[in-house]
Amino acid sequence: MKLRRLTNSGLEKFNEYLDELTITPSSAPPFYLLESTEYTELAGDPTDVVISAFPTRLAIAEYLDTLFKDANLTPEDRDVGLWAWLALAYFDILCPVGGNGTRKPRERVRYIPKPESYLKYYRHQLLGPYLIYRANRDNPQRAMALLCKAPHIHDDIVEQLASRQELVSNHAIMELATTLYYDSASKQIKKGAAGKRGLVVPRHLADVLSQFDLTWDLYAMTADELLKVLPREFRKFAQS
């Protein structure tokens, strides 16, 4: 299957399916759209897309980066048709079938992006990780706290940090989040790190950093410098 993008009528069909899925969770995805010349158009040079299970958000972002290079395509953040086509192509990964044969669709922006909304663009399950990967292409490992989960999982680390432009675009803060929340030995998020309540949760970290942003030039600081000025409980958690 070649890389394509949904046209406006293709987007309408995908939207209709997502409407239907909320009523009938066993509905089969409209995969026929993917290669339809009526509902899609080629994106970039004709390039084969591999549909396989990617274990992490990093793995799928890396694959997409290679795919776009092969297709000689500079993917625009605002190319809704392209990102929606990809979400449909990977729908079994992004909205997997559960044990009872049904799917649990999340909010629409997980599959059809809203790139013009700074409150929601990062929630798309492919565009979100891809943008984080692209911003950290020189060293994706620094953003592992936001890239280590499976592509269909959107935890509170992603929600709290990716939703704030001044945090997600800052390399030192990405490195700090990874130091705090990611266990590089197990390649998993540390226990208790993605919760919503507590002294070291991402929500609290984001609030503290947003306050620091009024006092210091955070883009000029290193992850170590940031860690030193964080409340003590964060420093303890970083060593756990």
Next chain:
Amino acid sequence: MIRRFNYTNRIRISRSDVQIILDKYHGELWFNADLSKIVTAYELPPEGLVFVEAYRQTNWMRFDYGTVGKLTPASDRILKQFDSSEDIRFRVKVTLSGDGHRLLAEADGIPLISPDEQESGRTSLLPVKPHQLGEQIYQVDFSNEWPRLLVNSEAGNYRDICRHPAFMALAYPAIFREVLTQIIVVGEHDDDADMTDWRSQWIKFAKVLPGVGDLPDVTNEEDSRNWINDAVSAFAKRIGVRGKFDEFWR
């Protein structure tokens, strides 16, 4: 989210004191920044380091502008990380080196001005963008830092739609009401002095319309809605809604 306090008396630079103008250089996006007012209008130390940052979503670029005492724009000001100029915002920061990167002054959310806007000397209170809206013709979008009017890109040329007397007569007053309702009734915002805040700019714009006057207590919804009614009525008169309606209702 917790409230943010300005413990260190960081100076808030007014957006209106900074101009970032879009330019093209060999087909690439490029900008020029006029920061001269920062030097004259604010008490900042000459050794303060000046930076201009461009950002949108996960994209961010920083440009060195020298010091307050000697502004020296970075020679390369190509916005290479951005695929279009749409919705790029800028920050200007003044920091003190050697003091833990302390922030002395900042202006945030500065829009990029096109050469046309610069020529007219005005920026829009409600930028208009074409957008896929299905069956809707327009939508006021509050999901960004600054509200925008989205116009259905499939309904026709969005600029022509906005200039059409039918749209102006029927949609403009409704849009004006929607924005004021969002600011005053939903947000209970009552400040019209902070010209770096879009909400204050809108209130100021409404207040100076003939017969509108000062805002009531915004916690009283009925009084707020009455004030908005007066403002919409004055706005409709200002843009000649009846005449525009008559132009197409024949």
